[in-house]
Amino acid sequence: MAESSSTVLQERETLNPYLIAQRQIQLAAGVLGLNQDVVEILKRPQRVLSVSFPVRMDDGSVQVFEGYRSQHNDAGGPGKGGIRFHPEVHVDEVKALSMWMTIKCQVVGLPFGGAKGGVICDPRTLSTGELERVSRGFIEAISQIIGPDKDIPAPDVYTNPKVMGWMMDTLSRMQQTYSPAAITGKPLSIGGSQGRSEATARGCVMTVVEAMKEKGKDMKGATAVVQGFGNAGRTAAKLLSDLGFHILAVSDSRGAVYSPAGLDVEYLSVLKETGSVVDDEALLRITQDELLELEADVLIPAALGNVITAENADKIHASIIAEAANGPITPDADQVLAEKGIVVIPDVLANAGGVTVSYFEWVQNVTRFYWKNDRVLDELRTVMVDSYHAVSNLAKKYETTLRVAAYMIALQRVTNAMTERGWV
Numbered sequence: 001m002a003e004s005s006s007t008v009l010q011e012r013e014t015l016n017p018y019l020i021a022q023r024q025i026q027l028a029a030g031v032l033g034l035n036q037d038v039v040e041i042l043k044r045p046q047r048v049l050s051v052s053f054p055v056r057m058d059d060g061s062v063q064v065f066e067g068y069r070s071q072h073n074d075a076g077g078p079g080k081g082g083i084r085f086h087p088e089v090h091v092d093e094v095k096a097l098s099m100w101m102t103i104k105c106q107v108v109g110l111p112f113g114g115a116k117g118g119v120i121c122d123p124r125t126l127s128t129g130e131l132e133r134v135s136r137g138f139i140e141a142i143s144q145i146i147g148p149d150k151d152i153p154a155p156d157v158y159t160n161p162k163v164m165g166w167m168m169d170t171l172s173r174m175q176q177t178y179s180p181a182a183i184t185g186k187p188l189s190i191g192g193s194q195g196r197s198e199a200t201a202r203g204c205v206m207t208v209v210e211a212m213k214e215k216g217k218d219m220k221g222a223t224a225v226v227q228g229f230g231n232a233g234r235t236a237a238k239l240l241s242d243l244g245f246h247i248l249a250v251s252d253s254r255g256a257v258y259s260p261a262g263l264d265v266e267y268l269s270v271l272k273e274t275g276s277v278v279d280d281e282a283l284l285r286i287t288q289d290e291l292l293e294l295e296a297d298v299l300i301p302a303a304l305g306n307v308i309t310a311e312n313a314d315k316i317h318a319s320i321i322a323e324a325a326n327g328p329i330t331p332d333a334d335q336v337l338a339e340k341g342i343v344v345i346p347d348v349l350a351n352a353g354g355v356t357v358s359y360f361e362w363v364q365n366v367t368r369f370y371w372k373n374d375r376v377l378d379e380l381r382t383v384m385v386d387s388y389h390a391v392s393n394l395a396k397k398y399e400t401t402l403r404v405a406a407y408m409i410a411l412q413r414v415t416n417a418m419t420e421r422g423w424v
Contacts, residue, residue: 014330017097017306020327023331025042025103028404029411031400043099045099046074048094049068049142050067050091051141052064055130055133056133057130067142069094069142070097070098071098071115072098072099072115073113075421076102076105076113076413076414077111078148078151079101079113079146080110080114080154081154082116082117082157082159083156085121085134086119086158095116097116100114101114101116102410103407105359107348107349107406108349109387110356131163136166136170148365152182153167164185168190184358191365193358194372194376199358201233201234201236201302202353203380204345204353205236206353207349208320210389210392211320212298217297220244222245222298223248224248225298227250227300228324229251232324233302233303233324236324237268237300246261247262249286250263254278255276256285257283258286288307292315292316294317297319298318301321301324302325303328304325305328308329310330320344321342321344326347344401344403348406349402352384356384391406392405
C-alpha cells in the first residue's frame with residue numbers, strides 16, 4: 001500500500017532550526033532565481049563566536065558558563081539580534097536565529113544584518129547578583145565583535161531591560177565612554193525607547209489587521225487563540241480584545257484555558273502576574289494540542305518553536321496564523337497549511353515589530369534625540385503595514401506563500417547589497 005503524503009512528510013521532517021532556516025532560504029532563492037553561489041553564502045553565518053567565561057557564584061564557588069554569538073550577514077548594515085539565556089541554548093539554534101534576523105531586518109527595510117546570541121544557563125535559578133555577573137561576563141567575552149557600528153544586541157528569551165542595562169554599562173566601562181547605541185531594549189532612563197516593550201505584539205497585531213482586511217473579515221466578534229501568555233502573547237491578546245476579538249483560549253507553560261464565549265484578558269493577566277492562567281479552577285482547561293486545533297479566525301503562536309509540524313498541521317483550523325514566536329511552524333507543516341488555504345503571516349514579518357522599534361531606539365541613541373510614544377507607534381505602523389502589503393502583493397504575483405514572498409524580498413535586498421559591495 002502506498003504511504004500517505006503526511007506520513008512521508010513526518011518521516012523526513014527535521015526539527016533542527018539551522019537546517020530549517022537553510023531550507024527556507026533555498027526555497028525562496030529558487031523562486032527568485034538567485035545564483036547558487038549567492039545562496040551558499042546566505043545559507044551560512046559569516047562568523048560564530050563560542051565563548052566560555054567564569055562567574056563567581058553567591059556561595060563563593062566559580063562556575064564556567066558557555067555562550068555563542070552568531071553574525072549571519074552584515075552586507076546591509078551592522079548585525080542586530082537578541083541575546084537569550086536558556087538551559088537549552090545550542091549553536092545550531094543561535095545560527096538559525098541569526099539567519100532569521102537577517103531576513104527579518106531586510107523584509108521590513110531596516111539597515112541591519114542578522115545576529116543572535118545565547119548563554120547556556122537557567123536564569124530562574126540565579127540570584128540577581130549572579131544574573132548580573134553572567135550578563136556582564138558574557139558581554140565582556142563577546143565585546144570585540146559587537147558595538148553600535150558592528151553588532152547591536154537586544155533582549156530575547158529570559159533577558160530584559162535590566163540585563164541590557166548591565167550589558168550596556170559593561171561596554172561603556174570597557175570603552176570609557178557612554179555608549180547607549182551599543183545595546184537596545186534598555187530601560188528608558190539610560191536610552192531606551194518609548195513603545196519598545198509592546199512593540200513585538202503591536203507589530204504582530206498590525207499585520208493581523210491587514211490580513212483580516214484582505215479576507216474581508218470584520219474584527220468585531222472575530223475569534224482568536226493565543227498560545228503563550230508571556231509579554232508578546234499577553235499584549236497581543238489585549239490588543240485583539242480591544243479591537244473586538246473574542247479570545248477563545250490562551251496558554252502558558254502550565255497549561256491552557258478555553259471559553260467559547262471569550263475569556264477576560266485583563267483577569268487572565270492578573271492570574272499570570274501571581275502564577276498561571278490555569279490558577280482559576282472555574283475556567284475550563286484544555287491541552288496545548290487542543291488549543292492549537294481550535295477553530296478560530298486567528299491563531300497566534302507566541303511561545304516555542306516547532307509547535308505546528310507535519311504531525312499536527314492537518315488538524316489546524318484557524319483561518320490566519322500570525323507567528324509571534326520564532327519558528328513555530330516547520331517547512332513541512334507550512335506545505336500542509338498552504339494546501340488547506342490557511343494564511344500564515346511568517347515570523348520574519350509578524351514579529352518584526354520588536355526589531356523595528358529597536359532600530360528606532362538605536363537611531364535615537366545615535367542622534368541623542370528621543371521620540372514621544374505616539375511617534376514610535378506611528379512609525380511602527382507605517383513600517384509594518386507597508387511591509388505586509390509588499391509581501392502580500394509579491395505572494396499574489398508569484399502565487400506563493402507569504403513566507404516565501406517575505407524571504408524573496410529580504411534575499412533580494414541582501415543580494416543587492418552584497419553585489420554593490422563587490423562580494424559577489
